[in-house]
Each structure stands twice: as C-alpha cells, then as structure tokens.
Amino acid sequence: MAQDTLLFLRQLLTSPRQISAIAPSSRWLARAMAQGLGPQTGRVVEFGPGTGQLTRGILAAGVAPADLTLFEMDAEFGSHLRATFPGVTVNVAPAQASTRLEPGVGAVVSGLPLLSMPLELQRAIVGAAFTILAPGAPYIQFTYGPRPPIRPEIIAELGLKVEYGPQVWLNLPPARVYRFRKA
Numbered sequence: 001m002a003q004d005t006l007l008f009l010r011q012l013l014t015s016p017r018q019i020s021a022i023a024p025s026s027r028w029l030a031r032a033m034a035q036g037l038g039p040q041t042g043r044v045v046e047f048g049p050g051t052g053q054l055t056r057g058i059l060a061a062g063v064a065p066a067d068l069t070l071f072e073m074d075a076e077f078g079s080h081l082r083a084t085f086p087g088v089t090v091n092v093a094p095a096q097a098s099t100r101l102e103p104g105v106g107a108v109v110s111g112l113p114l115l116s117m118p119l120e121l122q123r124a125i126v127g128a129a130f131t132i133l134a135p136g137a138p139y140i141q142f143t144y145g146p147r148p149p150i151r152p153e154i155i156a157e158l159g160l161k162v163e164y165g166p167q168v169w170l171n172l173p174p175a176r177v178y179r180f181r182k183a
C-alpha cells in the first residue's frame with residue numbers, strides 16, 4: 001500500500017492536472033463508492049482508477065474481476081493495475097473511449113477529477129458513461145467540494161436524477177459520494 005502511495009505521488013508530480021488530488025482515496029471512501037454493488041450488478045466500468053483504491057472496493061463488494069473494466073489514461077498506473085488485479089480488463093485509454101463497449105453496463109464508478117475539467121471534456125466523459133449504462137443504472141462519482149460533481153447544464157441536458165450519497169470524513173480531504181441516473 002505504501003508503494004501505491006509513492007507511485008501516486010510520483011505521477012502527481014509528473015501530471016498534476018490529470019491527477020488533481022493530494023492522495024489516493026481511502027478504503028472508507030472506496031467502500032462507500034461500491035455500496036450496493038455486487039455480483040448482481042453485472043458488468044462494471046471504472047474511470048480513472050489510478051493506483052486502484054476504488055477498484056479494491058468494487059472487487060471487495062463482490063463484483064467478479066471478469067466483470068470489471070478499467071479506463072486509465074496514465075501508462076504507469078495502467079501497468080500497476082494489470083499487475084495488481086489479475087482478471088480485470090485494464091484499458092490505458094481515456095474514459096471517453098468507453099463508448100466502444102457493449103451497452104448494458106450495470107454501473108460506472110468514477111474517480112476522475114470531473115469538476116477541474118473543461119465543460120466539453122466533462123460532457124464527453126459523462127455522455128460516454130450514459131451511452132453504455134443500462135437504463136436506470138448509476139454513474140457513481142465522489143467530490144471534495146460542496147456542489148455535485150457534474151455541472152448543472154450537463155445534468156439538465158442528459159435529464160439526470162441526482163442522489164446524495166454518504167459524506168466520508170475518513171478521507172483526505174473528506175469527500176461526498178453522488179449517484180446519477182437517467183430519470
């Protein structure tokens with residue numbers, strides 16, 4: 001785990017804007033993000049797994065490795081994820097490339113720094129998620145700030161319903177979990 005933190009800090013120094021966080025997510029945040037997921041969820045896609053903190057939470061919830069597909073842009077993280085999570089599909093590719101997957105995905109779990117991205121990029125990423133999600137399936141995202149992590153104009157364009165999940169104090173910084181579904 002200390003090795004994960006070192007890798008995270010090294011990549012943070014290399015690409016601060018892409019990482020946009022001061023530390024990997026805690027195991028408590030990972031548990032809250034994966035709440036309600038399990039074998040019954042079917043295929044799950046994760047955006048921006050980094051060192052794999054949320055990935056661990058998703059697998060611990062009971063999602064089978066064969067049902068989990070990751071999209072991570074950073075090649076170093078990609079190699080680390082492949083070595084750490086056998087059986088999980090790791091794409092070293094942007095989250096927007098997930099549109100090539102078969103639709104009918106049971107959940108998208110995102111650790112992306114969505115609010116620090118330009119509007120068009122956020123629109124492309126969230127749009128990609130709702131292209132592959134099954135009807136009513138959740139897009140799960142945390143944020144450190146007081147506002148929902150998807151911009152209001154995108155929520156309106158896609159007709160999303162916003163669910164406020166738990167506030168996780170045991171994380172640096174504390175974070176809130178949100179779930180978004182197509183109404």
Ligand SMILES: C[S@@+](CC[C@H](N)C(=O)[O-])C[C@H]1O[C@@H](n2cnc3c(N)ncnc32)[C@H](O)[C@@H]1O
Binds near residue numbers: 023049051053094112
């Ligand atoms: C804040 S870190 C989160 C890491 C991890 N999910 C966690 O919670 O500890 C954001 C991660 O998203 C990745 N990332 C940023 N933009 C991306 C994109 N468009 N597609 C896929 N991954 C991206 C970064 O390389 C980084 O690994």
